[in-house]
Amino acid sequence: MQFGLTQEQEMFRQMAADVAKTAIAPKAAEVDQTGEFPWHVVDAYRQQDIYSLTVPEEYGGAGVDLLTFCIVVEEIAKVDATAAIILAVQELGLLPILLGGSEEQKRKYLPGFGSGELIAAFGLTEPEAGSDVSSLKMKAVRKGDKYVLNGTKVFITNGGIADVYSIFAVTDSEAKHRGISAFIVEKDTPGFSIGKIEDKMGIRGSQTAELIFENCEVPVENLIGQEGDGFKLAMMTLDRTRPGVAAQAVGIAQGAFDYAVQYVQDRKQFGKPLAAFQGLQFMLADMATQIESARQLLYKAASLIEAEGKDGKISPYINRYAAMAKLHAAETAMKVTTDAVQILGGYGYIKDHPVERMMRDAKITQIYEGTSQIQKIVIARSYLD
Amino acid sequence: MKIAVCIKQIMDPEISPRDFKIDADAKNAVLGKNPLVISTFDENALEVALQYVEKNSGEITVFTYGVAKSEDALRKALAMKADNAVLLESTKEAGWDSYQTGKVLAEGLKKHGPFDLVFFGRQAGDSDAGIVGAVVAEELGLPLVSFVTTINQKDDKVFFDRVTDEGRERVEASPPLAVTVTNDEGNTPRIPKVKDIMMANRKQISKESVGELPASDFMEIISLDIPSSDVVCEFLDGNEPADKVNRLVEKLKESKVL
């Protein structure tokens, strides 16, 4: 196992750090306050070709490996978790097409996702189907050369922002999870509309919306793969995107830690800098060790998925390591950001310092793309089944 | 137009002052875990050259004189879209003798040249000496235009906008010549794009050994330290604001500020 990054990966990290510093960090606090979608971040990603990262070269992208993508997400999350998820969700939305789509579908959509001209979203969760994906209710009924979609999706990141949605719906209600299929739905399709836009605790600039489908007709060409492939595609997608959320979590944690390290050297109490107190030194040591272990597990997971999961191959390790990386990183982010707030004391609780926002942002990493409890179920099953 | 840009790899000058340490015995700054970057004004110089080539035409070769690790700086320059890169590789960190550095660069430029325009940053971000550009111009027998912010071409005339003590001026000069660049809003270095980073990593960097140079025979650093500054806060008494102002003026005179 190789522990160092390549020169190219270091260059990507530096590029992401420069974009984060110049285009994202200056407005991160304002975006958090207003909760408005940061189009300037999308523009920066387009300008720097960042959306092209994971799109294969034959579809006009850069086709970098998953680890490189995670490094970029991590670097951005150090300054702003909202901006990080905007990038990670592009991957979430496009992967069902990349993994299961026809050549025609890939040619139609992937170049646009790569340039950032098209923004993607992923619609799986429903009011009654969160952790339990197999109980989806949304229906897709075939009618001639169309499928008619009826139902509601909730909590969809980029809802109302995206141009193209990967949507999961039931085509055969008898077949349980084998009756789920995936569809490409374009934003202007009649019968498709955006419902409630959520007001959230964290990642406040990321738009989370309800999607409403009322007799929404999509052409049969928009079915991804075969009828019944949906569940497998959703799981394969999540196996490859959970490292992205883990990278977001590691980045948030590192950002909060770095801030705390600076702070303890500046702030004086009892005639000494806070850094002189062993009680706080021990906290910093724990935080740093947790972050580094989360990062190493993430890098291992990303490398392993890259090596074993090429071309949609299924390997039992992918599932396990993706879940481990996300679980550990998310728990670390929550713990480290909470400790960072503690280290700043009252100042940590005030919006003048970014650790307040980081602590709220960290929470989501324990929830979306499978809660921490669900990751544990996945990990345990990978040993027991 | 055949263009050369000389860049230096230095310790990131934007690190927090807390991370800046000096080894008094070695008479050098301690790199420690601090990152290495392309010296700021050199990046501005590369940006000016890139903008010139994009508007007109030309081919850019970047040069650096340094140890193997300096390759990273060249790689970044390639990712910013320079065409070629040459590493004049030394086995030891270059010293602070700008004259020696200038001579090494001049030899490399002669070998790969001749160039129509040779760019430098106005001074390195670590030594702040600002000598190398002039030394190379002298060695190559080129005229030098200093403190340039932008270059424009109309027909076959090349115009250089430069910053002076009084303001700005525009000079017309005909290549071949050397140029030193200062920072300006219009030449903020670009951040490399994803695909350009990938292409940069597929390019060859030409490496030429210059061995270890002898110690400088006319320059020696006697001592190196970080200046310390003390802040003393004194409250002035007085009932009326006018009293306080008078006392303040007295104090300022006493300490020779006024």
Ligand SMILES: Cc1cc2nc3c(=O)[nH]c(=O)nc-3n(C[C@H](O)[C@H](O)[C@H](O)COP(=O)(O)OP(=O)(O)OC[C@H]3O[C@@H](n4cnc5c(N)ncnc54)[C@H](O)[C@@H]3O)c2cc1C
């Ligand atoms: C901001 C945000 C963005 C999101 N973006 C998207 C998106 O883009 N696309 C999308 O499809 N979804 C998205 N989601 C949905 C998200 O993935 C779900 O919220 C998540 O999977 C949990 O589902 P739930 O909210 O229904 O919780 P529930 O499933 O109701 O879970 C409630 C609690 O029960 C626990 N629990 C559930 N089952 C078990 C079990 N078997 N054993 C032990 N504990 C269990 C859970 O861990 C949790 O603590 C987003 C959510 C949020 C908040």
